[in-house]
Amino acid sequence: MAHGGYAVIDVETTGLWPGRHHRIIEIGIVHLDADGEVEATFETVVDPSRDLGPIHVHGLRSADVRGAPRFEHVVDDLCDRLRGRVVVAHNARFEAQFLAAEFERLGLESPLGPDGAGALCTMKLAPTYLPGAGRTLADCCAAIDVDLTDAHESLADATATARLLSAYLRMGDAQSSWWREWGRYAALQQWPTAETPRTPPHPRFAGGAGGADDGAHGPGRAAWRSRRRVARTPEFAPVPSAGAVLSASGAVPPAAPSAVPPAGPTGSAHLTGPVDLDLDRDVFGLTVEPAPAEPRFLERATELLPQLHLDRRQNQYAAMLDKALSDGYLSRDEADNLATLAVELDLDEPAREVLHDRYFASLVSTVWAHDVLSDDERRQVDAVAEMLGIAPHRRDAALVPSVLERAPRPADDDELDEFDVIEGLDESLGAVAETRAPTLARPDVGPLAPGARVALTGSLSQGRDVLVRSLERAGLVVWPAVTTETSLVVAADVACSSGKVRKALSYGVPVVDETQLPFVLARSRRSRTAA
Template sequence: MSNTNFAIIDLETTGLSIQRHHRIIEIGVVIANSKGEIIQEWETLINPERELDGSEIHGLTNADLFNAPTFKMIAGELKELLAGNILVAHNLSFDATFLANEFDRINYQTPIGPMTGLCTMKLAPQFFKNSSRSLAACCENIKYQIGNAHAALDDAKAAASLLKHYLHSSPDLLDDWSELVNDFKKFQWKELDKLPHQLVTRSTKREHQSGHFLQRLAIRAPRTNLYPEANSYLEVLDRALIDQNLSFHETEELIEVANSIGFSREEAHLLHQDYLRGLVKIALEDGVISADERMHLAGVAKCLNISQAEYDAALLQDAHQDSVQIQSFKLSVGDTVVFTGEDEEFDRDSLTYQGKSLGLKITGSVSKKTTLVVAEDPDSLSGKARKARELSIPIVDYKTYFELLNRLN
């Protein structure tokens, strides 16, 4: 089997069970030759189109996955990496089950299954005496240091190093698996269209998210009059800053709107100052800016990259000075609220009862009549959150929701 190549894979997922509709969020693939030498590496994050769990394990957030391709988008490229190669994974039954399920979801047949490949974890007792078969423990036996544990490509490279050790230690290893190898290599993979997409990795995502979002706008001298085009930008800004925080999807929307109307970095910054002055004017309606209002204004200024000097100047403005008109968001009796995702601190039935007792309408689906969507993470990838963004409905976390309840009209 000197012409045999291996596709060593590792996955990160939203959870442990496809029965609970958990999905893949990261794929790492290493192609190795018959000697176990790496000849190609490939990786991408995946948008699972559902709530994300397990961040404490894999270290990924909803923001990391927000602009990542879906599995359907990368399936054609992935298929070419796998076709004709022997599938390998550390805990193959887990990875293969998830991978097969993703292909099944797009109605594409593969030979992938929990027993159709080599499992470096199950093979470990043949080569190592220690009882633990974890990837880290096995790699310690061969003095291999995993770069970033629970990052798919790094774990796939670690499994590849184990496979290389096995092949060198037992040159006849594949003879026991000849039938499986031959069946996998003979499978006729059907054509699968390559859809337009851009691979997103942990490193490229971190670079994309670094710095304030204004840095991603063009530099150009501001125009003498920014209105009325500015109103559409300010409308998004007003909706996004209900919680004095800009989530990733909100910054992406602001950049999209700014680019669509040709706003430069300088023009957007001027609008941010106008917006802050508008908030100050609202706060001054009763003649004084309270401590809570100051905290709110300071939070907004930080989000908008407004300097201390600009912030101080806004606070000193005349209450009658012209400023941008802002419709401060408030919840009112009769408004419709939708909850999405689970939160360990809050019971959904209790939240529903509380909301209804205060006069809100609590529904299970998002529509044009929805006033607010509440999520554990405003960057939620759930279907309800996606629908809310399509309809320009605000999404806030539970802390902000309770603050809005305290000011319910």
């Protein structure tokens, strides 16, 4: 059975939980072939028949969805664009639960299931292919040198996820049978067709936030309509090939039973600040809660959160926390949603409190590693602590930069667990310490052992293919991503701020200029000869 390729999907929504009447307002899809090359892209805004929720996150206003199709108008084309393909998303549970809810309103059933079991999740695959990377799409993309521009636009996020998947495919060629198994599984999924019986939408959904007219759209197959934007989403560009050496040594080949989706390889608080409200009234009479107009501070922090070595259930909960906090605001609705998710994931209250503590400690560590906090940002961190129920004495300690600076280092200089840092330093309050800038590696790095992974970044003057051949002749493996297993990053400019360079600095991986590479290779050869 031929592999039908991939359909990478991302949706923007009016909120985080479909069970509370939140709806899809934008859909973006990127089609990739079985090798990860782009075939087509699709996007549309969707009239949700309600207010648009956090417009400061997704950037859509009433004028953008006025006259746009509603979900029942595009559902048949949507199914056609997913049918026969492996559906892929970053944090697939989120996309899947909204698709399941939209299908259910029409009396249809989504083959992905409400928990996303029928979709491939690039977030879940990150520990296998990007060890050390965090959960978020932005953090994973940084490891492959993809800047996530226009985040929270569906096509932009789907495009970034597609590039991430393409990198996984290149790194995972040793698991080719597992990827083929996903193709066979996708071919068996039963997506509704135009002939599938359905129920008409509830009258409350007739005439949405944009005042769409049923007569202007054919049932199930209305024309898709892009959001209005000044600068279009950049065209998809595949991750540069690193040659035939891209095997997934070290990755655990997954089991792939054919009858089920293949198993994976191995009270509210408000933040202060200006308020930006959508002028539409909620058709359900629900209160539209204000949120900060400039949420970039916490969004940056949540994008950079490291792995916490959580199990599957904890990771799903933490991913929802990422989304809830990325706009710097946690509403009563979102707090209730998190409690509901905890029940679904069988996380009891003590387990949830421990997870909140670990999450907050990680957030604090990330904040102090990348920012000098303003008074407003300190208030935001304090508000997050209150939202998560963090003990007051731990909350106070987190707001003092000297806490992390004074942290005792273990003898082997391994990185401390962020939770241990906060837990053990409740009394370490003092003067603000001077911030430390990361330093690049010395040019005399080396030697490199045979099979060591080397990543390339930037517009290399010698040409990427030339450097790849040199590294291969030296017995090294050119790897498309920077992970904790990377031994060296070769940059066109060591002072650049590319995602790979930032990742290398955070992991302690040496970074050298391309002109220094011959010296590193010579040192490696001499070391092997001497041995």
